[in-house]
Amino acid sequence: MNKLSGQDALFLHVDRPHASSHGTMIYIYDQSTVSGQRLGFREIVRHIESRLDPTSVQRRKIVQVPFGLGYPYWVEDDLFDIDFHVRHFALPKPGDWRQFCILLSRIHARSVDLSRSPWEMYVIEGLDNIEGIPKGSFAIITKTHHAAMDGTAAAEFTWALHDLAGAQGKPIAVADKQEQANTPCHSRRITDTLTRMVIDNVSASARMAAPLTRVLPKLATFGLRRLAQSLWSSEGGVPRTRFNANVSAKRVWDSVTLDLATVKLIKGTVPGATINDAVLAMIGGAMRRYLQAKDELPEKSLVSMAPVNTRQEGAERTTNTISILRFPLGTDMEDPLERLQAVQLATAECKAIQNAIGAHELTNLQKFTPPATLGLAGRLATLTGGGGKGPVLLHNCMVTNVPGPNTELYLLGAKLVHWGGMGPLADGMSLIWNPTSYCGKMFISLTSSPNIVSDPDFLARCLLDSYEEMSEAARQMTPPIPATKVLSKRRKQGPGKPRQVRTPA
Incomplete structure (x- = not known):
């Protein structure tokens, strides 16, 4: 598709310097399932680059029409460089959950560079002291502007990155390649842009x-x-x-x-x-x-x-x-x-x-x-x-909510053990929950x-x-609540006495 839809473009219009409309997926991998040596950063980058073909937006950038009077459109990213989009981080010792949360928060807070293809990935090593996560695990963080894809499309891109059965498994195709995916999409001349605005x-x-x-x-x-x-x-x-x-x-x-x-x-x-x-x-x-x-x-x-x-x-x-x-x-x-x-x-x-x-x-x-x-x-x-x-x-x-598969997924033989998400915030809506399911x-x-x-x-x-x-x-509760049960009357005098809650240590 050469042109963004109205719904896609709206996510560009609601962008603010302190509140960009991008979403982030978080994947954590167990390296103990990899045969041979541990995965290297360059090996992971080559794998990611090889799986970008199913979605054309990964190699294109968005061009906006002056004053927002026409739909934005996709053009080839002449500056596309996989090393700009995929970056390498490592947690300092001890590599615990708190450090991981802080790093993810900082990554998510920064806006996506819309002068290039609107996505970024981060390979994060050093997850050595997280309960429930095997020592030596690594994470991949994918950040994509919402104008490029919604949560379902982002989840489908997840399938494209992974295999069903480790290094020998077959890749799960995110979608059949569209004919338009290989159609050149070059920048327009100013006269074409003005005509497009009217049309x-x-x-x-x-x-x-x-x-x-x-x-x-x-x-x-x-x-x-x-x-x-x-x-x-x-x-x-x-x-x-x-x-x-x-x-x-x-x-x-x-x-x-x-x-x-x-x-x-x-x-x-x-x-x-x-x-x-x-x-x-x-x-x-x-x-x-x-x-x-x-x-x-x-x-x-x-x-x-x-x-x-x-x-x-x-x-x-x-x-x-x-x-x-x-x-x-x-x-x-x-x-x-x-x-x-x-x-x-x-x-x-x-x-x-x-x-x-x-x-x-x-x-x-x-x-x-x-x-x-x-x-x-x-x-x-x-x-x-x-x-x-x-x-x-x-x-x-x-x-x-982004439901996932009940089948184990692997990246270059490393088993996916955790799948989370981060959503875009806006003034007036400062809390978003991202439930995901997997295995x-x-x-x-x-x-x-x-x-x-x-x-x-x-x-x-x-x-x-x-x-x-x-x-x-x-x-x-056995048996389940009957479907005909009438809800008890809601309390009108206030929220009532608070239940005991545990405060953070």
């Missing part, structure tokens, strides 16, 4: 007509009032918390590892609940504990925003094809299984709304937005934070700003406590 704005308006004609009757049938109620609760909307303040240019990160079978046991206590519902309820419990410890827990439930993949079969895989849903996290409920049931009912309602209107049609409206409108939308999107005083508040955090484990990572979450290890501990509480409740 983009006129044609985009025309292309929006088809999805609009399909969406508007559905809105009328479904009921705008019901839709508005789902977005803005009659109980008074979304509570404002510390997570709705402006972010700094620094980042903090942490991650916890959970047993996927236990997460499935938890979701099985409520008929119709999904793994994602269990994760949302777990995160709701963690945020409840964290805010209780700060004496900041609001009476109303916090609300999460979640991107949902709407890519259809056979569609281009390196573009953004997502829709956004909102889910309450049940932070106003102390009982963990009652919280899970409330989350399940809410997510089912949100999915009903999405299905009634058509998630793919809503995504197309974003893709075909005229370029001149995108710049204004990007500026307005960054005003909702307003230092915690913005006029509109629709969410308190984001949860973006019977679930990894839930959190990304925030140090002026918002100065103690990410404590927030991670709150998540583990929430998981343990829900696990214990699930084991004691």
Whole structure:
């Protein structure tokens, strides 16, 4: 694809010097499975370079049209140099988890260089003193601007880097090569660019007509009032918390590892609940504990925003094809299984709304937005934070789930043992959770700003406590909660007495 869609371009418009729209994947490898000597940096670089072909964006850069009056487009990166994009770091002794979190936070905080192909990789050695990670392990960090690919496309790029059975395994293709992948894409002349600006704005308006004609009757049938109620609760909307303040240019990160079978046991206590519902309820419990410890827990439930993949079969895989849903996290409920049931009912309602209107049609409206409108939308999107005083508040955090395979993956014979993520922050949205799953484990990572979450290890501990509480409740809950059970009345007098929480050492 030579041109970015409206949805891709929007991520460029919301970029700010202190809050760039890029995502990061974290992979940790056990070198004990490598036959012979340990892997060297140059060997890893050659392997990465050999796997770049399936996605053309890895060798191209983005050119923006003056004043944002046309869609940005892809051109060949004449300065492409694999050594610029893949860099080598090592943790100092003792090589522990705290040092790893700090280094990742610093890497993620820096913006991607958009004058080149919008991605970077870091090979990090010296992971010698991390619980649950074999000594001598190394990590690979991939950082890509969101305009180039969404989370699903980034996960598919993960498959391209790995083998199924070590050095002798067959590589998992991220996608069949598109014919356009080998089509030259050179820089345009200024006259071509000006012509393109006019065509983009006129044609985009025309292309929006088809999805609009399909969406508007559905809105009328479904009921705008019901839709508005789902977005803005009659109980008074979304509570404002510390997570709705402006972010700094620094980042903090942490991650916890959970047993996927236990997460499935938890979701099985409520008929119709999904793994994602269990994760949302777990995160709701963690945020409840964290805010209780700060004496900041609001009476109303916090609300999460979640991107949902709407890519259809056979569609281009390196573009953004997502829709956004909102889910309450049940932070106003102390009982963990009652919280899970409330989350399940809410997510089912949100999915009903999405299905009634058509998630793919809503995504197309974003893709075909005229370029001149995108710049204004990007500026307005960054005003909702307003230092915690913005006029509109629709969410308190984001949860973006990227499910992985249940098959062991290898890179040059080194076994993948940990897979995490880091997401983009913005003013007004200073906390993002990135759940990923792989080989019977679930990894839930959190990304925030140090002026918002100065103690990410404590927030991670709150998540583990929430998981343990829900696990214990699930084991004691036989049979599962009946589907017809009515939720107990929510407490109106306040959040109640805080549960005991463990503070960081």
